[in-house]
Amino acid sequence: xxxxxxxxxxxxxxxxxxxxxxxxxxxxxxxxxxxxxxxxxxxxxxxxxxxxxxxxxxxxxxxxxxxxxxxxxxxxxxxxxxxxxxxxxxxxxxxxxxxxxxxxxxxxxxxxxxxxxxxxxxxxxxxxxxxxxxxxxxxxxxxxxxxxxxxxxxxxxxxxxxxxxxxxxxxxxxxxxxxxxxxxxxxxxxxxxxxxxxxxxxxxxxxxxxxxxxxxxxxxxxxxxxxxxxxxxxxxxxxxxxxxxxxxxxxxxxxxxxxxxxxxxxxxxxxxxxxxxxxxxxxxxxxxxxxxxxxxxxxxxxxxxxxxxxxxxxxxxxxxxxxxxxxxxxxxxxxxxxxxxxxxxxxxxxxxxxxxxxxxxxxxxxxxxxxxxxxxxxxxxxxxxxxxxxxxxxxxxxxxxx
Amino acid sequence: xxxxxxxxxxxxxxxxxxxxxxxxxxxxxxxxxxxxxxxxxxxxxxxxxxxxxxxxxxxxxxxxxxxxxxxxxxxxxxxxxxxxxxxxxxxxxxxxxxxxxxxxxxxxxxxxxxxxxxxxxxxxxxxxxxxxxxxxxxxxxxxxxxxxxxxxxxxxxxxxxxxxxxxxxxxxxxxxxxxxxxxxxxxxxxxxxxxxxxxxxxxxxxxxxxxxxxxxxxxxxxxxxxxxxxxxxxxxxxxx
Numbered sequence: 001x002x003x004x005x006x007x008x009x010x011x012x013x014x015x016x017x018x019x020x021x022x023x024x025x026x027x028x029x030x031x032x033x034x035x036x037x038x039x040x041x042x043x044x045x046x047x048x049x050x051x052x053x054x055x056x057x058x059x060x061x062x063x064x065x066x067x068x069x070x071x072x073x074x075x076x077x078x079x080x081x082x083x084x085x086x087x088x089x090x091x092x093x094x095x096x097x098x099x100x101x102x103x104x105x106x107x108x109x110x111x112x113x114x115x116x117x118x119x120x121x122x123x124x125x126x127x128x129x130x131x132x133x134x135x136x137x138x139x140x141x142x143x144x145x146x147x148x149x150x151x152x153x154x155x156x157x158x159x160x161x162x163x164x165x166x167x168x169x170x171x172x173x174x175x176x177x178x179x180x181x182x183x184x185x186x187x188x189x190x191x192x193x194x195x196x197x198x199x200x201x202x203x204x205x206x207x208x209x210x211x212x213x214x215x216x217x218x219x220x221x222x223x224x225x226x227x228x229x230x231x232x233x234x235x236x237x238x239x240x241x242x243x244x245x246x247x248x249x250x251x252x253x254x255x256x257x258x259x260x261x262x263x264x265x266x267x268x269x270x271x272x273x274x275x276x277x278x279x280x281x282x283x284x285x286x287x288x289x290x291x292x293x294x295x296x297x298x299x300x301x302x303x304x305x306x307x308x309x310x311x312x313x314x315x316x317x318x319x320x321x322x323x324x325x326x327x328x329x330x331x332x333x334x335x336x337x338x339x340x341x342x343x344x345x346x347x348x349x350x351x352x353x354x355x356x357x358x359x360x361x362x363x364x365x366x367x368x369x370x371x372x373x374x375x376x377x378x379x380x381x382x383x384x385x386x387x388x389x390x391x392x393x394x395x396x397x398x399x400x401x402x
Numbered sequence: 403x404x405x406x407x408x409x410x411x412x413x414x415x416x417x418x419x420x421x422x423x424x425x426x427x428x429x430x431x432x433x434x435x436x437x438x439x440x441x442x443x444x445x446x447x448x449x450x451x452x453x454x455x456x457x458x459x460x461x462x463x464x465x466x467x468x469x470x471x472x473x474x475x476x477x478x479x480x481x482x483x484x485x486x487x488x489x490x491x492x493x494x495x496x497x498x499x500x501x502x503x504x505x506x507x508x509x510x511x512x513x514x515x516x517x518x519x520x521x522x523x524x525x526x527x528x529x530x531x532x533x534x535x536x537x538x539x540x541x542x543x544x545x546x547x548x549x550x551x552x553x554x555x556x557x558x559x560x561x562x563x564x565x566x567x568x569x570x571x572x573x574x575x576x577x578x579x580x581x582x583x584x585x586x587x588x589x590x591x592x593x594x595x596x597x598x599x600x601x602x603x604x605x606x607x608x609x610x611x612x613x614x615x616x617x618x619x620x621x622x623x624x625x626x627x628x629x630x631x632x633x634x635x636x637x638x639x640x641x642x
Contacts (some may be wrong), residue, residue: 003517010507010514011500018502018543306498308461310559311487312515313480395459399494 007312008319016322024328027292031285031332031375036339036372038281039315042274043344043361044352045280049270049363051257051357052263053255057141058128058199062227063236064243067251074222075250080124084226087301088172092229093125098212098221101181104153104205106167106174111153115214117221126229129194129201143208146186147176150202151195164203184215197357226250231386281372282297282378289325289382297321297390304390305398318356318384325383326376340368406435406599407456412465414451425451425452426462427622436597438590438597440604440613448622449603450571456601457490457517457569458482466562469567487516491560493570497552499544505531505555506540511563523562530558534588557588561596570602574609575602586612 006161057063066085068075075081078096085094097118103110120139124130129148130138139148155166170176170191180184188207196202212221229241236254243252296303307317344363349357390398414426426448428483433439441449454460456467458474469489478481479486486492499508506527513523531540536547544552554571560568570589573580591611593600603611610630611618618626 003514007511007515010511014500014502016506231489303498303500306494307500308483309457309482309486309494310492310509310512311484311485311490317517396454399498 003034004316006317007316008323011316012323012327015320016327025337027288027328028332028335029389030288031329031379032336032339032377033372034395035282035283035287035333035336035375037284037342038278038375039336039340039363039367040343040361041277044359045270045338046275047352047359048073048356049267050353050362051359055196055198055201055357056125057255059198061253061255062126063234064232064240065227065245065246065255065258066094066226066228066291067253067254068224069132069249069251074224075226076364078223078226081226081248081250084245084246084248085226088239088242090230090234090242091243092231093122094225094226094228095122095126096209096223098209100215100221102211103150103179105166105177106170107267108214109155110167110357111165111167111215113153113203115147115180115204115207126227129206131279132194132196132201133192134195138189138192139206139208141208142210143191144211144214145186146177146191147189147205147207148194150206151193152199152202154190172255172348180215180217184217186215187213193208198357205243212371229253257373263289278374281371282374286382287380289329290386291381293321293325293383296324297386301390301393301398305363305393305400306394308395309399310361310390313364317391318387321387322380324385325379329372329376329379333368333375337368337372404434405432406437406470407433408466408468408471409433410466410468412452412467413463414448414455414456414460415463426455426619429465429619429622429624431617431624431627433599433601435555435599436544436593438600438602438604438612440609440616441619442604442607442610442616443619443625444605449605451620451622452619453569453571453601453603457492458486473504477556479609487512487564488563491563491565491568492552493538493560493568493573495572495575497549497556497576499542499552499555500557502546503560504541504543505536505547505551506556508544509558514561516563519546527558530561531555534558547579549576550578550584553577553581553585554588557585559591562591563590564596565598567599570600572603572605574604574606580608582606582609 010295065386066075067082075096082094082096083090099114103112103116120141120143124138132149133148137146139146139368149170150162152168153166157169157170159168167176170190172193174190175187176190177185188388194202194204209221216222228239228243236256240252240254253401305319308314341395344361347359351360353382409432410430412426412429413424416423416425429452441452443449449459454464458477462475471637474482474485500511503511506524509527509530511525512525526610528540534557536551536554536558537548539551544555547555574585578586586609589600589602592598613630615629616626617624
């Protein structure tokens, strides 16, 4: 068995060394491109998903989010809850959100939306809004007559290309009028405009918790969610577990659990697209290898017949072709990985600009290994079949047929 | 042993459409060990078919072949392969060398397939190539060798596993008369010095001077079985 493999390897090596280097180089390049094709699209999708996850953590839910129990609208005694959560090991800070429905008027424009409130001191430790103020400043503690708005809410003077209703080009320093759902109307100066590149985050407006208390009146603002930032590299499920162990009875979810169903469905759709992409790449590789080996074995029919005639086992001959295919795949995989590395490096330096943020392709070793293994197995089968067919011919038919 | 190869009522029929063709039709003969036998006849007489059946490359329709008292027809395909590898040497009309292997590697391949170690097969291939006059052409690819040189590489390849029987199917068909004579001289030397049984197919009458015995076929039957007279040229001393 070992000796047979040695002979196969010898024949395969010499065939690769001396038999059509240009042709082999072309096959290697094609395999490299097939592997790149198999991995690149999934890596971009993964990169886009990563951007979405980061934006969710940075602006929407933080690492852990606490909401009222089912069928309850507001969190009861949020101050005690914040104090409790802030004591949980692994928690950096918790920030409560106090929303109220309303509408914003600016010049002749009107946008109906939810107005959120937070304590700016807590919020700067939990989300990254304060780092993404395009114009103006972030809210400060005690700000009462000021508002910060997302860039999509502010909009442009020429709003013909806008997908969302906007204020038509409101800028920092402009005054807007906010009519809250409880009938209170307030005039605010725009203190800052947020630009995070996240559709969700850029379509939000914020006032301080003090202002919302004043708008709400007796009893103060009521929180609907508490965002919890964990320390770097801390496991969110672990922190969730600890929060529950501290006796928090509200609905505690990690950011992943809090993703809307539509996102989970999107992830499944992307997984299907990935599978189709990988399958397409594999089909190309299999067809290519099959044609390549068929042509080679057909051209070598006579030689295969002679090798059988002088006593070489069929398995030696078949394995020599399979080994050639595997070698071409191996070198193709290495070249493809280098090509992918170069592409990732390029797109890390110059990210692909997606509407929802700058996307850097994510290529993991697991992706490379998994796709290369798939390519190897498919190619080995595609190389085996034509070699097996020709070696199964009668010796004289093969010799005469060449 | 007097009767080293025994062939009994050997037949090979082909069906071509609705027509049944009898390529070899009830051939019976025996070959002594160390005999240099020529199978001759005109085109279509069945000489190559007979050689292929003797070399276990093509199964007969009917009949028996015993080599060294062993019924070789009943062997399985893999056993026949092993038999060819260890006991036969083959030489084909168009040399049939592996184009990507050097002369030395072509010769070594067969020994390698038999499980011989690299040091041993390398030494013996070089020795054989030197004996067939290709000591300075070992590292050359077949495409860099002339037809005569390629056929000598094929002869060295056929001899590397020290076979008991050498089968040659019109080995001089693509060679000029000088190279043909060189190849036949080599066969004769191998036959005489190594006591190797040689069975060679030829349609050239002048080749008879090298053969100990000739079987001439006509329409798949033995037409003549005789021992030709040796000439001076065919009995001259040789290099091997």
